[in-house]
Structures are given as structure tokens and as C-alpha cells.
Amino acid sequence: MTWRTLIIDDEPPARKHLRRLLAEHPQIEVIGEASGVAEAVEMCEKYQPGLLFLDVQMPRATGFDLLPKLTPVPKIVFVTAHEEFALRAFEVNAVDYLMKPIFADRLALALKRILSGSGLDPAADDPLEAGDAVFLQSGRTLRMVPLRQIVCIVAEGNYSTVVLSDGKEFLIYRTLNQWEKRLPTSLFVRLDRSILVNLTHLLEVKIIDRDAGHLHLTGRKEPLMLGRTAINRVRLSLQERQG
Amino acid sequence: MSWKGNESRFSLSRLPLFWRLHIAGCLLLFFGLFPLRLFLIPYETELLGSLQRHAYYLLWCDITCFLLAIGLRYFYRLEYFQRISRVSLGIHIVFISAALALIDIGLTFPVFSLVERLRHHASPHLYIVSSIWPRFWFFTTWSLLYFLIRAFQDARRADSALQAAENRRREAELLMLRSQINPHFLFNALNTVLSESDGNQRLALVVRGLSDYMRYALANRQNLFVPLGQEVEALARYADVEQARFGGALSIQIAIDPNARELPVPGVFMQPLVENAIKYGRESCQENLRVLVQAAMESRTLHIKVSNSGVWIPPPTAPLERPSGAGLSILCRQLELLYPGRSEFRIGPENGAVVAEILIDDPVKAANEAQASLRHTRST
Numbered sequence: 361m362t363w364r365t366l367i368i369d370d371e372p373p374a375r376k377h378l379r380r381l382l383a384e385h386p387q388i389e390v391i392g393e394a395s396g397v398a399e400a401v402e403m404c405e406k407y408q409p410g411l412l413f414l415d416v417q418m419p420r421a422t423g424f425d426l427l428p429k430l431t432p433v434p435k436i437v438f439v440t441a442h443e444e445f446a447l448r449a450f451e452v453n454a455v456d457y458l459m460k461p462i463f464a465d466r467l468a469l470a471l472k473r474i475l476s477g478s479g480l481d482p483a484a485d486d487p488l489e490a491g492d493a494v495f496l497q498s499g500r501t502l503r504m505v506p507l508r509q510i511v512c513i514v515a516e517g518n519y520s521t522v523v524l525s526d527g528k529e530f531l532i533y534r535t536l537n538q539w540e541k542r543l544p545t546s547l548f549v550r551l552d553r554s555i556l557v558n559l560t561h562l563l564e565v566k567i568i569d570r571d572a573g574h575l576h577l578t579g580r581k582e583p584l585m586l587g588r589t590a591i592n593r594v595r596l597s598l599q600e601r602q603g
Numbered sequence: 604m605s606w607k608g609n610e611s612r613f614s615l616s617r618l619p620l621f622w623r624l625h626i627a628g629c630l631l632l633f634f635g636l637f638p639l640r641l642f643l644i645p646y647e648t649e650l651l652g653s654l655q656r657h658a659y660y661l662l663w664c665d666i667t668c669f670l671l672a673i674g675l676r677y678f679y680r681l682e683y684f685q686r687i688s689r690v691s692l693g694i695h696i697v698f699i700s701a702a703l704a705l706i707d708i709g710l711t712f713p714v715f716s717l718v719e720r721l722r723h724h725a726s727p728h729l730y731i732v733s734s735i736w737p738r739f740w741f742f743t744t745w746s747l748l749y750f751l752i753r754a755f756q757d758a759r760r761a762d763s764a765l766q767a768a769e770n771r772r773r774e775a776e777l778l779m780l781r782s783q784i785n786p787h788f789l790f791n792a793l794n795t796v797l798s799e800s801d802g803n804q805r806l807a808l809v810v811r812g813l814s815d816y817m818r819y820a821l822a823n824r825q826n827l828f829v830p831l832g833q834e835v836e837a838l839a840r841y842a843d844v845e846q847a848r849f850g851g852a853l854s855i856q857i858a859i860d861p862n863a864r865e866l867p868v869p870g871v872f873m874q875p876l877v878e879n880a881i882k883y884g885r886e887s888c889q890e891n892l893r894v895l896v897q898a899a900m901e902s903r904t905l906h907i908k909v910s911n912s913g914v915w916i917p918p919p920t921a922p923l924e925r926p927s928g929a930g931l932s933i934l935c936r937q938l939e940l941l942y943p944g945r946s947e948f949r950i951g952p953e954n955g956a957v958v959a960e961i962l963i964d965d966p967v968k969a970a971n972e973a974q975a976s977l978r979h980t981r982s983t
Contacts, residue, residue, distance in 0.1 A: 371791065377798030417787060441794070442786035442821070461794040461814050463807065 362389045363475065364407060368400045368423065369393075369415040369439065374460070378413055378439075381467050387475070397421035401429050409434055411474070413458075416440040424504040433502045435474050455495050455502075490544050496522060498530040507547060511561040511577050512584075513539050515554040525561060527579045549597045551575075551590040559601070565594055621676065624752070629669045632741075637661060656718040660711070667710045668738065671703055672745050679749060692750065700742035707738050764943075765976055786821055790814060805847065812843030816874075823870035827941065828970045831898060831905075832864030838873050838896065845881055853881065853892050860899035867970035868905075868963070869941055875930030876909040876959050884913035884957065907961040915952035931959075938963075945969045 365388050369375045375393045382388045391407050394400040396418055403409075412434050416423040423438060438457040456474040458466060488494065493506045505524060514521045515536040522530045540550050548556050561578040568574060573591040574583035586594070640661055641654070678699075684692065708731055715730060793814045800806045819837035823829050835857060842855040855877070877894060884892045893912040898905065931950075938946045942963060950959040963969060 371795065373795045373798035374791070377794060380798075380802070441790035442818075459818070460790045461797045461810055463797075463811055 362387055363411045363435075364389055364391045364409045365411040365413065366391060366400065366403055366407065366409040367393045367413045368395075368397075368418075368426070369413070370395050370418040371415075374415070374439075378462060378467075381462060381464050382413075384464065385468070385471060388471070397423070397426045397429075400426055404430060404434070408432075412436045414438055427502045427504060430502065431500045433497060433500060436502075437470055437474060486542075488542050488544055490546050492544075496530045496532060498532065501530075503528075503530070507543070508558070508560065510548075510558055511579055512558060513548075513556040523577075523580070525579045549593060551586060551593055555584065555590075557584075557594075559594075559597060562594070562598075565591065567591065620752070620756070624748075625669075625672065625676075628745075628748075629665065629672075633665050660714050660718040663714045664707070664711050667707050668741055671707055672742070675699070675703065675742070675746065676749065679746070684750075696743055696746040696750075700739050700746060701735075703742045704735050704738035708734055786817075789817060809844055809847045812840040812847070815840040816844065820871045820874075826870045827974060828867035829870040830864060831859065831866045831868045834868055834870065834873055835859050835864075835896070835898065837871075838877060841874055842877065842894075845877070849881075849885075849892075851891065853885075853894070855894045855896070857896045859897070863898050863900050863905060866900070866905055866966045868907075868966065869937055872934055872937060873907065873909070875934050876907075876961075879931055880909050880911040880913075880957070880959065883916060884911035887914035887916055887957075888912055903965050905961075905963040905966045907963075908958060909960075910953070910956045910958040913957050915957045941973045942969045 365382065367375050367378050367382075367390060369378070372395075375395075379390055379393070382390055388411070391409060392403050394403050397420065400412075400414075404412075414423040414426065414436055416438055417440065427433075427436075436455050438455065439460060439462065440457060441460040456470045458470050488507060490507060493504050496503050496505050505522075509525050511523045511525050513536060514523070516531065518535055519531055519533055520536050520539060522532055524530075536550075536554070536556060539556055540548070543556065547558050547560060549559055550556050557575070557577065562575065563578060564574075564576040566574040566576070566583070571588045573586050575586055575594065576583045637658075641658060684695070687695065711734070712730060793810050797807060797810055800810075816837050819833070819840070823833075839857055842857070846853055846855055873896070877896065880894045881892065884894065888911070891912075895908075895910045897908040897910075900906075935948050938948060938961065945964040946969075947962040948960070949962075951957070
């Protein structure tokens with residue numbers, strides 16, 4: 361099987377370099393090049409590539425901006441000169457990355473990983489940091505989400521709903537316990553069995569009575585109803601942050 | 604100014620705090636209590652000179668106390684007193700004060716019996732009972748004040764040392780930022796070089812060494828410590844670039860004890876050693892220059908050694924402990940800062956080679972301490 365591949369980079373020499381390196385891999389068929397996100401959207405609609413080499417830093421729009429516009433989601437190798445924040449893939453095996461300058465052996469390794477479907481190791485339990493970003497894939501949408509944009513995560517059995525500050529929600533196959541293990545405690549607090557909250561998105565805590573309270577979060581009209589333990593936990597973690 | 608000239612010769616403010624406090628305290632005690640002590644003790648007024656003799660005796664008492672307390676200071680400076688707990692210190696103070704009170708009585712009793720020989724009730728028993736308490740309290744209070752002030756001073760000194768360390772760290776960071784090339788620019792440019800190289804393998808090797816080393820340096824500039832293995836890995840990439848520069852005229856070998864690979868070392872710190880070895884080695888070496896990097900643990904001390912087959916050229920001005928070159932002096936400062944009193948840097952000829960060596964005493968413990976002290980400065 362050959363992979364119909366698109367190269368997206370704003371620098372012509374970079375595209376030329378990648379094209380030459382990919383010529384060594386017979387399973388890769390480069391069907392085109394794009395110099396920016398707008399052009400890439402058009403070409404993706406037209407050719408439906410199975411694999412993208414996507415430069416992250418491009419003028420006008422970054423490689424990440426392309427993601428929500430891709431349906432279906434192809435496999436993506438991000439190409440970046442330098443990471444502003446660490447990209448830690450999260451339950452998304454359609455993603456890998458390469459650092460510039462690109463060397464033949466490292467390209468071969470990334471190709472092997474992504475084409476075999478293993479992608480970046482999602483089981484890796486290395487904890488995320490406040491400045492990190494994760495990829496969230498829900499059905500046919502893929503997005504790169506900085507952790508700071510996550511407002512809260514609500515348990516749904518084996519799944520969890522990730523709520524972003526712009527109101528978008530992602531249903532992810534991942535339990536709240538798994539999230540809790542990896543998320544930085546400097547941002548996220550587990551309030552009770554069913555919810556993790558990003559305290560930087562906490563707008564207001566209303567105490568209704570001894571045993572209940574309301575939590576107002578960014579981008580959500582409805583407050584969260586909380587029990588006494590949860591309210592206490594909020595109070596404690598806010599105190600810790602101030603102290 | 605003449606006033607300043609005077610100050611440099613002698614000034615009260617140049618006297619260590621201990622002596623100022625000790626002398627002032629004893630004088631205060633002496634003048635404050637002397638009249639009281641002189642008249643409180645009954646003496647036979649009809650005996651002329653008795654008052655004067657008693658004054659001599661009291662003066663002698665104060666001098667012995669003054670001197671014994673000074674001796675006590677040197678005793679308390681023993682490292683032992685820094686190790687023991689507060690409770691234990693308190694118990695020690697009580698016993699030491701009691702012992703000193705007895706010694707002082709021993710020293711003053713002969714004078715007392717001499718001075719007061721006309722007073723027949725001067726019996727040793729009565730003397731000891733009546734004199735032990737004031738002496739005991741003097742030494743206890745003195746000891747407590749001594750340790751209190753010392754603790755206070757230690758805390759202040761530690762604070763200012765940490766402050767200085769923090770300031771230097773900021774300074775270094777600022778310098779780094781100022782001289783920093785935008786990484787995007789750098790790595791994209793290297794990618795362009797590769798794309799124009801038409802598959803030249805030698806060029807790819809240089810670009811690889813350069814970009815890997817730069818990426819490592821950029822990624823770890825914030826990290827105080829990295830595992831030695833990582834540092835050496837990055838150093839090998841740097842060595843690739845240097846070897847490519849000089850072709851066959853330079854060979855760099857790296858030999859690291861596998862047991863030492865996990866040890867924490869300062870991030871991005873070994874490169875100046877190799878750079879220096881190449882720079883000076885090439886100046887003095889007639890044939891091919893060989894550089895050898897070694898690291899191993901020897902009885903709890905990490906030895907990092909960079910030797911080159913050149914000839915030792917003594918630095919023109921400074922002695923060995925102040926190595927020439929900005930890179931090495933930054934390295935030394937970094938070591939001093941991270942491992943106060945636990946590291947050593949030396950450079951010089953050894954067995955026909957030039958050897959630069961860094962010794963770090965118990966690197967794991969030292970790294971933990973440095974990190975703890977930095978956390979402390981950041982939180983305060």
C-alpha cells in the first residue's frame with residue numbers, strides 16, 4: 361500500500377529536502393506540496409491524502425490551525441524547528457513529529473512509527489506540565505489543545521468529556537483517573553469522583569449552605585453543583601496557591 | 604580623606620562583632636553591678652583598706668570571668684556544637700556553665716582568702732555556696748546569647764549568599780538571552796543547508812552535530828542539573844563538529860564509567876573544557892592532537908577529566924586557580940555557585956599531557972542541596 365502524502369511548509373528548500381528524503385521510501389507517494397494552511401485545506405479536500413508532513417510555524421496560520429479543518433483526519437507528522445511548548449500526544453496515534461533539520465534516519469524512524477499505527481507512545485505516563493499541549497481527537501475532529509485552555513474534565517464511565525474555554529467539548533476514551541495521573545497539579549484539582557477542574561478558570565464559588573455550593577467556570581453558563589468535600593477541596597487548593 | 608585613613612588602621616566597626624559585644628557586655632556588667640556588689644557584702648569598716656581590697660578582689664573576679672568566656676568561645680566553635688540538637692545544646696550549656704563556675708571559684712578563692720584574711724569567717728564552704736550562683740548565671744546567659752547571636756548571623760549570611768547566587772543566576776540568564784539566536788532561525792537555516800547539500804554525507808554529519816548540540820544546550824539552559832550521560836552524549840555531537848573542522852588532525856575520545864552516567868552534573872558545562880583543550884592543544888601540539896574525555900567515580904568523588912596531547916602553556920599572568928578564557932572562568936563560577944566547597948577545578952601538565960580536571964564531592968547529595976537552596980531562595 362502506498363501513502364498519498366502532502367508536504368506543507370512555507371519554505372521551498374524545506375519542501376525540496378523532505379521530498380528528496382521521502383523518495384527513498386517507496387511506500388510514500390508525494391502527491392503535492394502546499395506553502396500555507398489555506399492552500400493545504402484546498403489540497404486536502406481535493407486529494408484526500410493519507411499522510412501529511414505539516415510544518416508548525418508558518419506565516420498567517422500555524423500548522424495546528426489546519427487540524428479542525430481536516431475531515432477525515434489523516435496521519436500527521438508535525439515538522440518543527442523548535443518547540444515553544446512540549447507536544448505530548450494523548451491517545452492520538454495519528455500523530456508524530458520531526459525536528460528540523462531533518463535527517464534521513466530520523467525520518468525513517470518516524471515513518472515506521474506512524475505507518476505502523478503506533479504513533480507516539482500514548483501509554484507513556486510522563487506527567488504533563490502547565491505549558492504543554494495535547495492532541496484531542498473526537499470522532500473526525502483533531503485539535504491541539506494547550507492545557508491552559510481546558511476548563512474541566514468530567515467523567516463519563518470509561519470516557520471523559522473535556523470542556524474547553526471556548527465552550528467546545530471532546531468526548532475522549534480515557535478515564536478521569538488516567539487524566540489525573542498526567543495533568544499538572546499546579547493547574548488541575550480533582551474535586552470529587554467525577555470532575556477535574558482547572559483552577560485558573562474558576563470565576564466564582566458560591567456557598568449555598570453547609571453542604572452545597574456552586575462553582576462558576578469560564579465559558580459555562582450553568583454552575584457546577586458541588587458537595588461539601590468538593591467545596592473544601594477548592595478552598596484548600598486556593599489557599600495553597602496563595603500561600 | 605584622613606578620616607578614612609584612620610579607619611583603615613583601627614576602628615571599632617572593624618572589630619568583629621563578637622569582641623565588640625563581649626567587651627561592651629562585660630564592661631556594662633562590671634560598671635553596672637560594681638557599686639552594688641562592693642557595698643552589698645558586709646565588711647568591717649573599721650579595717651581601713653578593706654573596701655579597696657574588696658574592690659581588687661571583685662575586679663579579679665570579673666577579669667577571670669571575662670577571660671573564661673573568651674575561652675568558652677573557642678570551645679563553642681568546635682564543630683561538635685553545630686551537630687547536636689537544641690535540647691542537647693541546652694543541657695551542655697548547663698553543665699559547662701556549672702563547670703566553669705567551679706573553675707572560676709577555684710581561680711578567685713585564693714585571692715578572696717588573701718584579701719579577706721582579716722575576716723575570719725572566710726570559709727571555703729560558705730564562699731562556694733554564695734558565689735556559685737552568680738557565676739553560673741553569668742556563663743549560662745553568656746552561652747545562650749552567644750548561640751542566639753551566632754544563629755542569627757548564620758541565617759543572615761546564608762540569606763545573603765543565596766541572594767548573591769540568585770542574582771548571578773539571573774545575570775547569566777540575561778546574558779544568555781541577550782546573545783541568543785532565535786532557535787527557529789537557527790534550525791530552519793540548518794535545514795536549508797541540508798536541503799542545498801545534495802546528500803553530502805560529511806556535511807550532514809556536521810549539521811547534525813551542530814543542531815543536536817544546540818538543541819541540547821537550548822533545552823537545558825534552564826535546568827540546573829542533567830544526567831552525566833546526557834551531557835556526554837551532547838558533548839560527543841559537539842566533538843563531531845570539531846573533528847569535522849580539523850579533519851584527521853584531531854581525534855576526540857570519550858570514555859565514561861557506565862556507573863556514572865546517571866549522576867547529576869550541571870547542564871551544558873563540559874563543552875568549554877573540550878573547546879579549551881582543542882584551542883590550546885592545537886597551539887602547542889606538533890602532530891595530530893588527541894583529546895580524551897573521562898569521567899568516573901572514585902570513592903564518592905566524581906572525577907571529570909579532559910586531557911589533550913599538547914604542551915602546557917602557563918597562563919601569562921595568573922596562577923593556576925584562575926584559568927584563562929571566558930569559558931573556563933564561567934565554568935569555575937558555575938561550579939562554585941552550585942557546589943560551594945564541594946568541587947575543585949584544576950588544570951596543568953600531567954604525565955606529558957595537559958589535563959583539566961573537575962572534582963565533585965558526592966554529586967548526588969550536592970545536587971540535592973543546590974536544588975533545595977534554590978527552591979528556598981525562590982520561595983522567599
